[in-house]
Amino acid sequence: MKPKPPDAGTTIDRPVAADARRRAAFIPRAIKPEHIRDYGIVVVVVVVFAYFSFASPVFLTGQNLLNILFQNATIAIPACALTLVIIAGNFDLSIGAIFTFSGVLCAWSAVHWGVWWSFPVAILAGALMGLINGITITKLKVNAFLATLASGLAFTGLALAVSGGSQIIPTSPVFAFIGQQSILGVPYPVILTVVVAVVLQLILSYTVFGGRLYSVGGNPDAARISGLRVDGLVIATFVITGAACGLAGMIDASMTNQGSATNILGQNLPLAAIAAVAIGGTSIFGGVGSVWRTIVGVCLLGIITNGFNLLGVPSFWQDIVRGLLILVAVAISVSIGRLAKSSDGSTA
Numbered sequence: 001m002k003p004k005p006p007d008a009g010t011t012i013d014r015p016v017a018a019d020a021r022r023r024a025a026f027i028p029r030a031i032k033p034e035h036i037r038d039y040g041i042v043v044v045v046v047v048v049f050a051y052f053s054f055a056s057p058v059f060l061t062g063q064n065l066l067n068i069l070f071q072n073a074t075i076a077i078p079a080c081a082l083t084l085v086i087i088a089g090n091f092d093l094s095i096g097a098i099f100t101f102s103g104v105l106c107a108w109s110a111v112h113w114g115v116w117w118s119f120p121v122a123i124l125a126g127a128l129m130g131l132i133n134g135i136t137i138t139k140l141k142v143n144a145f146l147a148t149l150a151s152g153l154a155f156t157g158l159a160l161a162v163s164g165g166s167q168i169i170p171t172s173p174v175f176a177f178i179g180q181q182s183i184l185g186v187p188y189p190v191i192l193t194v195v196v197a198v199v200l201q202l203i204l205s206y207t208v209f210g211g212r213l214y215s216v217g218g219n220p221d222a223a224r225i226s227g228l229r230v231d232g233l234v235i236a237t238f239v240i241t242g243a244a245c246g247l248a249g250m251i252d253a254s255m256t257n258q259g260s261a262t263n264i265l266g267q268n269l270p271l272a273a274i275a276a277v278a279i280g281g282t283s284i285f286g287g288v289g290s291v292w293r294t295i296v297g298v299c300l301l302g303i304i305t306n307g308f309n310l311l312g313v314p315s316f317w318q319d320i321v322r323g324l325l326i327l328v329a330v331a332i333s334v335s336i337g338r339l340a341k342s343s344d345g346s347t348a
Contacts, residue, residue: 045300052307059310072302073189074248079273080197081244083294084237089217089286090144093270094152095245100266101159102126102249107259108162110170122250123243130242134235159261168259179254189251201291217286279329
């Protein structure tokens with residue numbers, strides 16, 4: 001009588017299965033779409049950085065790299081704070097106007113009240129403007145896009161009214177200290193940028209407040225049902241963003257030693273900050289994002305601008321490259337969101 005063949009799962013198959021598991025343990029995990037969203041920006045920065053390092057002999061010098069950080073400090077600070085707003089599922093188009101108006105108030109208070117009043121006035125004014133945005137959106141139920149677009153127009157008008165349409169130039173040398181001085185060769189604006197980025201990243205990663213922002217952005221209705229004070233959390237993100245824009249406006253006023261309602265950077269800031277946040281992988285639909293990746297996004301845009309300028313590339317190519325980067329980043333974010341929803345539906 002012939003022996004029966006062993007059934008699957010008998011002891012004869014167990015060594016084979018165990019060996020297969022051991023081999024699988026050494027196989028790298030497959031790259032998931034989230035990995036591309038979260039770390040693809042780092043790969044792009046490394047590639048772009050390497051290209052300009054070989055293409056221009058000036059790019060890799062310490063002074064040039066420090067200039068990139070210095071020139072983008074006033075973009076990075078608002079962009080880091082804006083990351084919190086977008087993670088919570090909102091938008092803020094008024095950051096440029098808050099930045100400009102805060103800079104005007106900073107210079108105005110230095111002239112009329114004394115230079116030591118100028119710095120807290122700029123930050124507090126920015127926080128107050130952010131509070132107005134937050135209350136308008138949460139309590140009056142105005143769409144964030146429309147609310148911040150309208151408030152931005154109002155803040156710009158106030159900046160023109162306060163400045164009279166002309167530049168406000170403080171005479172105290174203390175006013176230019178933060179924007180134009182450095183410690184151990186590192187400009188104060190760069191140091192302040194690092195401090196703001198680290199603090200906000202720690203808040204997102206290690207505090208209850210940060211975790212709740214992800215919950216609110218991911219599903220605000222579920223967050224309300226679970227007992228979270230969604231309105232208070234949203235208002236807090238706008239206040240933080242307003243204060244950050246006030247700080248950036250103060251730094252810019254100190255850099256240029258003036259406050260002006262026609263600040264070009266203020267006009268371009270919303271696009272630049274939103275571009276950095278989107279390129280950094282923060283979902284425009286909320287619930288996903290990171291401050292450190294926003295900083296990498298700011299650095300990527302700064303490297304492209306600096307490198308193209310060193311190579312004499314026409315400025316319109318910078319706009320083309322920025323636009324393509326934003327499109328790719330948003331497309332990746334949308335695709336990953338769809339994949340996540342489909343996977344949730346399949347497992348439900």
